[in-house]
Amino acid sequence: MKLYEKTAAELSDMLRAKECSAVELCKDIIERTNAVEDKVGACVTRCEDALQKAEAVDKAFAEGKELHPLAGIPIGIKDNISTKGIRTTCASKMLENYVPPYNATVMNKVESANMIVTGKLNMDEFAMGSSTETSYIKKTHNPHNLDCVPGGSSGGSAACVAAGEAIVSLGSDTGGSIRQPSALCGTVGLKPTYGSVSRYGLVAFASSLDQIGPIGKSVKDVSMLYDLICGHDKMDATSAYREYPGTFVGLNNDVKGLCIGVPKEYFGEGIDSYVKESVFNAIKLLESNGAIVKEISLPSTEYAVNTYYIIASAEASSNLARFDGVKYGFRAKEYDGLIDMYQKTRSEGFGDEVKRRIMLGTFVLSSGFYDAYYKKAKLVQRKIAQEFSQAFKECDVIITPTYPTPAFKIGENIDDPLKMYSGDICTVTVNIAGLPAISVPCGKTESGLPLGMQMIGAKFAEQTILNTAYAYETLCGGFSCIPDTL
Amino acid sequence: MVVGLEVHAELNTKSKIYCSCRNAFGLEVNTQVCPVCMGMPGTLPTLNEKVVEYAVKMGHAMNCKINSVCKQDRKNYFYPDLPKAYQISQAEVPLCENGYLDVMVDGEEKRIGVTRIHIEEDAGKLLHDDAFAGSLVDLNRCGVPLIEIVSEPDIRSSAEAKAYLETIKSILQYINISDCKMQEGSIRCDVNVSVREKGSKEFGTRCEMKNVNSFSAAVRGIEYEFKRQIEVLEAGGTIMQETRRWDDAKGMSFTMRSKEDAQDYRYFPEPDLLTIVVDEKKIQELKEMIPELPNIKIRRYVKELGLSQVDATLIAEDMERSSLFDTCVEMGKCKPKSVSNWILADIAKFTNDTGKKISETPLTPQKLSDLIEQVEKGVISNSSAKKVFQIILSTGKAPLDIIKEEGMAQNSDMGFLENLAKEVLANNEKSVTDYKNGKTNALGYLVGQCMKASKGKANPGIVKEIVIKMLSE
Numbered sequence: 001m002k003l004y005e006k007t008a009a010e011l012s013d014m015l016r017a018k019e020c021s022a023v024e025l026c027k028d029i030i031e032r033t034n035a036v037e038d039k040v041g042a043c044v045t046r047c048e049d050a051l052q053k054a055e056a057v058d059k060a061f062a063e064g065k066e067l068h069p070l071a072g073i074p075i076g077i078k079d080n081i082s083t084k085g086i087r088t089t090c091a092s093k094m095l096e097n098y099v100p101p102y103n104a105t106v107m108n109k110v111e112s113a114n115m116i117v118t119g120k121l122n123m124d125e126f127a128m129g130s131s132t133e134t135s136y137i138k139k140t141h142n143p144h145n146l147d148c149v150p151g152g153s154s155g156g157s158a159a160c161v162a163a164g165e166a167i168v169s170l171g172s173d174t175g176g177s178i179r180q181p182s183a184l185c186g187t188v189g190l191k192p193t194y195g196s197v198s199r200y201g202l203v204a205f206a207s208s209l210d211q212i213g214p215i216g217k218s219v220k221d222v223s224m225l226y227d228l229i230c231g232h233d234k235m236d237a238t239s240a241y242r243e244y245p246g247t248f249v250g251l252n253n254d255v256k257g258l259c260i261g262v263p264k265e266y267f268g269e270g271i272d273s274y275v276k277e278s279v280f281n282a283i284k285l286l287e288s289n290g291a292i293v294k295e296i297s298l299p300s301t302e303y304a305v306n307t308y309y310i311i312a313s314a315e316a317s318s319n320l321a322r323f324d325g326v327k328y329g330f331r332a333k334e335y336d337g338l339i340d341m342y343q344k345t346r347s348e349g350f351g352d353e354v355k356r357r358i359m360l361g362t363f364v365l366s367s368g369f370y371d372a373y374y375k376k377a378k379l380v381q382r383k384i385a386q387e388f389s390q391a392f393k394e395c396d397v398i399i400t401p402t403y404p405t406p407a408f409k410i411g412e413n414i415d416d417p418l419k420m421y422s423g424d425i426c427t428v429t430v431n432i433a434g435l436p437a438i439s440v441p442c443g444k445t446e447s448g449l450p451l452g453m454q455m456i457g458a459k460f461a462e463q464t465i466l467n468t469a470y471a472y473e474t475l476c477g478g479f480s481c482i483p484d485t486l
Numbered sequence: 487m488v489v490g491l492e493v494h495a496e497l498n499t500k501s502k503i504y505c506s507c508r509n510a511f512g513l514e515v516n517t518q519v520c521p522v523c524m525g526m527p528g529t530l531p532t533l534n535e536k537v538v539e540y541a542v543k544m545g546h547a548m549n550c551k552i553n554s555v556c557k558q559d560r561k562n563y564f565y566p567d568l569p570k571a572y573q574i575s576q577a578e579v580p581l582c583e584n585g586y587l588d589v590m591v592d593g594e595e596k597r598i599g600v601t602r603i604h605i606e607e608d609a610g611k612l613l614h615d616d617a618f619a620g621s622l623v624d625l626n627r628c629g630v631p632l633i634e635i636v637s638e639p640d641i642r643s644s645a646e647a648k649a650y651l652e653t654i655k656s657i658l659q660y661i662n663i664s665d666c667k668m669q670e671g672s673i674r675c676d677v678n679v680s681v682r683e684k685g686s687k688e689f690g691t692r693c694e695m696k697n698v699n700s701f702s703a704a705v706r707g708i709e710y711e712f713k714r715q716i717e718v719l720e721a722g723g724t725i726m727q728e729t730r731r732w733d734d735a736k737g738m739s740f741t742m743r744s745k746e747d748a749q750d751y752r753y754f755p756e757p758d759l760l761t762i763v764v765d766e767k768k769i770q771e772l773k774e775m776i777p778e779l780p781n782i783k784i785r786r787y788v789k790e791l792g793l794s795q796v797d798a799t800l801i802a803e804d805m806e807r808s809s810l811f812d813t814c815v816e817m818g819k820c821k822p823k824s825v826s827n828w829i830l831a832d833i834a835k836f837t838n839d840t841g842k843k844i845s846e847t848p849l850t851p852q853k854l855s856d857l858i859e860q861v862e863k864g865v866i867s868n869s870s871a872k873k874v875f876q877i878i879l880s881t882g883k884a885p886l887d888i889i890k891e892e893g894m895a896q897n898s899d900m901g902f903l904e905n906l907a908k909e910v911l912a913n914n915e916k917s918v919t920d921y922k923n924g925k926t927n928a929l930g931y932l933v934g935q936c937m938k939a940s941k942g943k944a945n946p947g948i949v950k951e952i953v954i955k956m957l958s959e
Contacts, residue, residue, distance in 0.1 A: 203527040
């Protein structure tokens with residue numbers, strides 16, 4: 001039995017029905033990883049104690065203990081989420097050998113649910129990129145076409161689920177980094193509302209935009225994992241103090257009367273016609289089952305990418321300043337004095353994309369430029385957020401493509417940062433406005449590359465977008481993200 | 487001379503500003519630390535609300551407007567003692583602003599404007615030692631809460647600067663928000679000095695001086711900088727805006743960096759923390775918790791109670807002294823001046839000699855008042871009073887009981903004293919004659935003989951009056 005092809009929801013039932021054990025499941029994942037990891041390259045570090053943990057879960061089941069529904073389910077973790085005792089590289093030379101002394105809040109939740117962490121996953125360096133190509137550690141390949149990128153920055157997280165190297169995974173999303181690789185790898189990925197999942201322990205890229213979220217094969221899996229990781233955390237001042245009723249128990253695939261907003265700005269030039277067609281077909285399917293479709297306008301969308309790169313880079317330039325060779329991580333071997341140590345360490349320890357963004361961020365915060373760039377970007381941010389709030393007065397969910405194109409070839413865009421950045425057009429607005437959004441597969445290209453559709457909700461309306469996604473999943477007959485070809 | 491001061495004071499909250507580590511000084515290096523204050527990747531700050539309360543109290547004490555809504559900002563710079571490579575501070579909107587402080591300088595009151603008070607975190611400390619190569623860093627101090635108090639350029643002399651600094655220190659102690667231990671660096675200041683011709687309205691170019699580690703160093707630094715700038719100008723030069731480093735041992739300041747090299751801290755709002763919102767009710771509650779402050783006390787002691795500025799300051803700046811003084815004065819049994827004399831002489835000597843605090847002795851305002859009252863009424867002599875004072879300190883007995891037990895009460899009975907004087911005069915005819923012949927010092931001898939005859943219990947004042955009266959008859 002190929003257990004790695006199952007969803008977490010299925011496996012959760014199977015473990016309880018004794019149709020498989022946690023150890024069998026874990027072994028299956030390990031074997032599968034051994035078989036495909038060389039080709040996919042999703043993993044930065046594999047967790048050697050996974051089997052032992054699975055044994056403990058079986059023992060607890062045998063003793064009749066009440067365990068979390070996700071107990072025994074193998075999970076991969078993006079390598080910018082701090083794991084106590086397991087190196088957390090952020091796919092950077094700077095942190096190649098850095099082992100955190102503490103667990104991120106989400107890791108404590110994953111461990112207390114007895115999930116089995118199988119590995120730490122590849123990503124763009126410090127989550128800066130849309131293809132996982134900026135990783136210092138290795139290249140990750142799209143399981144659907146090994147010549148293509150898996151997307152990014154959570155490329156490892158999406159690829160590992162699509163390759164069957166874990167059942168679910170955690171990624172982080174600052175401008176699309178969960179949704180875009182999910183779209184490109186055919187997985188389901190949720191970027192939660194800013195503040196609903198603790199950021200404590202997530203190595204910060206852009207503090208006001210970063211959010212950890214789940215990736216899985218199905219809407220149910222993503223919903224279960226979201227329910228586990230969400231909630232107020234006193235260690236994160238920006239975490240929202242409110243009720244978090246479980247979304248899994250509330251899952252409902254009835255779209256009758258649901259109002260879907262379709263913003264014309266997200267279907268304009270630069271969006272692949274194949275992508276547009278798939279998304280429109282998906283919307284039609286929902287409409288034919290009772291949803292109401294409404295064209296809306298979000299006019300400030302055209303400024304979103306610029307706004308995003310100013311705010312995110314400004315925060316990154318400050319967040320990444322601590323990697324200075326003094327306390328942990330990489331330090332240049334030869335240097336002459338403190339300033340030289342700083343300069344050599346940071347020049348040698350960071351990759352080009354990271355340096356590009358640090359320089360951009362430093363520039364927009366500099367005196368004399370602050371008002372023209374950073375301050376203005378914050379004003380546009382408010383405008384974009386207002387337009388969304390206005391839109392959610394007329395509709396329940398907004399549907400757009402997740403990414404303008406299917407997965408591109410490795411090396412195709414890496415030397416053209418502007419082209420790479422412009423691809424973020426559909427996803428960055430969600431982070432700018434702090435909203436929740438989910439990407440679900442909505443068909444494939446003729447060559448078999450997955451395409452993604454994004455559903456955006458109002459703040460804390462995770463249930464609404466999960467329900468819409470669940471409805472679509474049911475109507476289209478389910479998703480299958482693991483390619484037969486691999 | 488135009489001077490503005492930036493005072494940094496460490497607050498004595500139990501825990502640090504952004505994590506739950508202990509806020510303590512002098513412990514083994516790198517033991518009061520956690521991933522948050524060490525700035526490990528992925529950690530986040532959470533604001534200790536006590537820090538806000540303490541700073542609001544200081545804002546009230548310095549007559550500031552409290553900004554009930556304000557934010558925190560990042561100040562970005564690289565230094566090995568700053569593990570995040572940014573300090574969380576407040577830039578645009580401080581917690582408190584537009585205040586003032588009245589201080590007493592040479593018996594005159596002077597009002598010094600307070601631009602702002604904001605909260606921020608302290609950095610760690612670099613350790614340099616021959617025992618190891620290079621430098622090591624101790625992060626225990628990282629995240630210790632600080633307030634920075636920025637004055638207006640209202641200070642016109644080093645004496646005013648000193649009075650301002652000392653008043654701030656005593657206020658911090660009064661409202662108990664800082665330990666104010668200079669040797670531990672819990673108060674530090676940066677000094678801005680410029681000069682201009684008398685009567686000129688325009689300010690001159692200012693120089694900022696850092697590394698001023700004591701109030702006396704501030705005075706020396708200001709005087710030095712004042713002279714230096716005048717010398718430069720008189721020699722036809724111009725003052726360059728720069729940051730200078732004060733070397734107290736050499737008594738000189740040196741250029742650290744010029745304006746062109748000034749750091750760009752790239753301040754921006756700290757995205758990891760929420761806007762600070764202080765409840766108006768809370769602000770009011772904190773205001774009501776502020777006691778009468780030392781600068782206000784000094785004014786009252788001088789203007790209403792007739793103390794000298796020196797005495798008033800010595801009492802007002804010490805919380806224990808002033809509370810003893812105020813309670814005794816309120817009891818109304820004795821003169822404020824007498825209470826002040828006792829506090830600054832006998833009591834000060836005892837506390838200095840023993841290192842004890844007044845509150846650690848059995849002396850209470852009631853006992854001190856009773857003791858002074860007995861002296862002022864003439865019941866006991868000053869020298870007896872000193873003995874009673876010692877007995878109070880060693881036994882805790884009430885002064886009236888001690889006077890009774892020790893038989894110290896002076897005899898003021900007119901009949902008794904007249905008989906006594908008559909007898910002494912009769913036995914000392916020579917002295918009586920001498921006095922009548924103009925040798926006035928014979929009077930002292932005769933009074934002394936009376937005292938001796940009474941075994942020291944006669945009231946010397948009354949005896950003197952009686953003897954004079956008898957001699958003139």
